[in-house]
Amino acid sequence: MVGKKPKRVTARVPRGFVDRSASDLRAQDAMLAKIRRVYETYGFEPVETPVFEYTDALGKFLPDSDRPNEGVFSIEDDDEQWMSLRYDLTAPLARYVAENFEALPKPYRSYRAGYVFRNEKPGPGRFRQFMQFDADIVGAPNVSADAEMAMMMADTMEALGIPRGQYVIRVNNRKVLDGVLEAIGLGEEDAERRLTVLRAIDKLDKFGVEGVRLLLGKGRKDESGDFTPGAGLGTAGIDVLIEFLDASSVGVVHSAAFEPKENPKLADMKGGVLRKMPATLVHNKIDLHANQKFSDGEAELDQIRLLSEMAGYGPDRIRIDPSVVRGLEYYTGPVFEAELLFPVTNEKGEVVRFGSVGGGGRYDGLVSRFMSQPVPATGFSIGVSRLMTALKNLGRLETSRRTGPVVVTVMDRDRMADYQAMATQLRNALNTDEAGNPTEVPVPVEVFQGNPKQFGKQLQYADRRDAPCVIIQGGDEKAAGKVQVKDLALGKELSAQITDNAEWREARAGQEMVDYAPESPDAMIAAVRAILSRQSGGKG
CATH class of the missing domain: 3.30.930.10 (Bira Bifunctional Protein; Domain 2)
Structure with a gap:
C-alpha cells in the first residue's frame, strides 16, 4: 500500500533472558x-x-x-x-x-x-x-x-x-x-x-x-x-x-x-x-x-x-x-x-x-x-x-571501578585532532608507572563525541559518567598556551557554598588554568594526577 509506514519493531528482551549493566x-x-x-x-x-x-x-x-x-x-x-x-x-x-x-x-x-x-x-x-x-x-x-x-x-x-x-x-x-x-x-x-x-x-x-x-x-x-x-x-x-x-x-x-x-x-x-x-x-x-x-x-x-x-x-x-x-x-x-x-x-x-x-x-x-x-x-x-x-x-559485591573517564571536552569541531592528541597524552601517562609498566587499575580517558554545541551538555555527560575531571581548551586558551582542568567533585562542593551567580562565574568552581603545549603536556598531566589523588584520598 502506497504511503504505509513500516511497522516499528518493539524493543523487548526474550523471556528468561536479561541484560546486564x-x-x-x-x-x-x-x-x-x-x-x-x-x-x-x-x-x-x-x-x-x-x-x-x-x-x-x-x-x-x-x-x-x-x-x-x-x-x-x-x-x-x-x-x-x-x-x-x-x-x-x-x-x-x-x-x-x-x-x-x-x-x-x-x-x-x-x-x-x-x-x-x-x-x-x-x-x-x-x-x-x-x-x-x-x-x-x-x-x-x-x-x-x-x-x-x-x-x-x-x-x-x-x-x-x-x-x-x-x-x-x-x-x-x-x-x-x-x-x-x-x-x-x-x-x-x-x-x-x-x-x-x-x-x-x-x-x-x-x-x-x-x-x-x-x-x-x-x-x-x-x-x-x-x-x-x-x-x-x-x-x-x-x-x-x-x-x-x-x-x-x-x-x-x-x-x-x-x-x-x-x-x-x-x-x-x-x-x-x-x-x-x-x-x-x-x-x-x-x-x-x-x-x-x-x-x-x-x-x-x-x-x-x-x-x-x-x-x-x-x-x-x-x-x-x-x-x-x-x-x-x-x-x-x-x-x-x-x-x-x-x-x-x-x-x-x-x-x-x-x-x-x-x-x-x-x-x-x-x-x-x-x-x-x-x-x-x-x-x-x-x-x-x-x-x-x-x-x-x-554487601561484599564490588560494583564500581576506581574512577570514571577523564573527559576532554570539544570547544571547536575543527580541532578534533588537537583534542585526540591531548587524550592520547593523558591515556599514556595515567596508565603507566614510572618504569613504563601498565598500572593495575586503568584510568580511562575519552574525547567527547556527542554534539559539542552546548558546552553544558558536555559537563552533564561527564557528570553522568562519574568523571573525576574534564579538560577544556577553547580558542583563547590555545592562543595563550593554556588548558583548563576542572575538578568536577571539588566544583560541586564549592558550588554548593555559592549563592550569587556573579560570584559563581568569578570563582570558576574547581577549575585550574595550567600551561599546555602539544610538545609539553606535563603541567596538564600533573594537574589531572593531583585531582585523581585527591579524590581517592591520596591513594594512587
Whole structure:
C-alpha cells in the first residue's frame, strides 16, 4: 500500500533472558578473579569449550526435561546433524577429555567459566541463560579427590568474603541414596522412576517437605496451575524418604574434636557416619547397612569426613547431609552443595535462607560414554549469578571501578585532532608507572563525541559518567598556551557554598588554568594526577 509506514519493531528482551549493566559486569569480573585464584592455588588450569555441542554428545541428563528438545535449545546443521546449546559445562568437558585423552595429563585438573542455556519455563530468579564456573578432576578414582573439591569450595566461599557460619558445604553420596531406594522397592530396573524420585528430593529447599511429598506421590501443581507428575510412591515409601532427608533423624556423626595424632587408618573407618536409621525403617526391620551400595557410600562419606577434618575443615564448614541429592542423572558417588545460611528477603517479602549457590559430585560414567575404558571424574559448579546476588545481600559485591573517564571536552569541531592528541597524552601517562609498566587499575580517558554545541551538555555527560575531571581548551586558551582542568567533585562542593551567580562565574568552581603545549603536556598531566589523588584520598 502506497504511503504505509513500516511497522516499528518493539524493543523487548526474550523471556528468561536479561541484560546486564556495566556495574554488573565489573562485579562479575571481580568475583570470577577471586574464584579463579582459589582454583589455581589447587593446581587447576583453564580450558574453554564452545557453547554448541552435538546433541548426542550432551546426552539426555538434564532435569525438568518436560520442554521441547529435552530442555535444551537445538538447531539442525546443514549436514543434518543436531547441535544444542550446552546446558552445563560438565558434559562438554567430558567430550573434550575423550577427544584429547592421550594428550592430557592424568589426572586432568581444569576450570572454566561460561554461559549455559536451559529451555525451561522462566520464573522469578530462574533464567534460560546463566553463568557457571566449574572445576573438575578427571582421572582421579579416589574419594580424596571429592574431599578436595569440598575443601576448595569452602575456601572459595571465604575468599569471596562469606564468613564461617554463613555457609556450609553439604555432602552426601548417590550410593547411599541408591541403597535407600532399593530398600523401598525401587531397583535398578526402575531407573526412570528412581530418577523422578531423586529430582523430587532435589527440590526440598525450593518446595519444602510438603512439596516434595506431593512430587514423590501423585504430583504437584505450581502457582501458575502447571502440573508436574509425581513418582507415584506409596505412603510408606514416602515416609522413609522424608525421614531419611532429615539429618537429625538419620543421626549424622561428626568428630567433636579430631586429633590428627590418632591417625586412624581409612580402612578401619566404615559404618560410622550414618549410625541412626529412620524409625520407619527400624519398624519395618529393614537394615540399610546390609545393602552393599549403602555401605559403600557410607564408607566413602566417612573418608570424606576424616580427610576434611584432618585438613582442618570441621562440620562448621563441610558437613555430611543425607538430604543432598543433585538433580542431574550422571552422578555416581559423592555429591555436594555449597549452601548459604544467612537470611534474605525474597520476591514475596518473606525472610528465607538463601540456599544453594553451587554443587557437583562424582560422575564416573560420563567420559566413558565416548571411550572403551572407565574414566573416573569429579567436579563442582558455582552458579555465578546467584552467588552475585548473595554477595550483594552481604554487601561484599564490588560494583564500581576506581574512577570514571577523564573527559576532554570539544570547544571547536575543527580541532578534533588537537583534542585526540591531548587524550592520547593523558591515556599514556595515567596508565603507566614510572618504569613504563601498565598500572593495575586503568584510568580511562575519552574525547567527547556527542554534539559539542552546548558546552553544558558536555559537563552533564561527564557528570553522568562519574568523571573525576574534564579538560577544556577553547580558542583563547590555545592562543595563550593554556588548558583548563576542572575538578568536577571539588566544583560541586564549592558550588554548593555559592549563592550569587556573579560570584559563581568569578570563582570558576574547581577549575585550574595550567600551561599546555602539544610538545609539553606535563603541567596538564600533573594537574589531572593531583585531582585523581585527591579524590581517592591520596591513594594512587
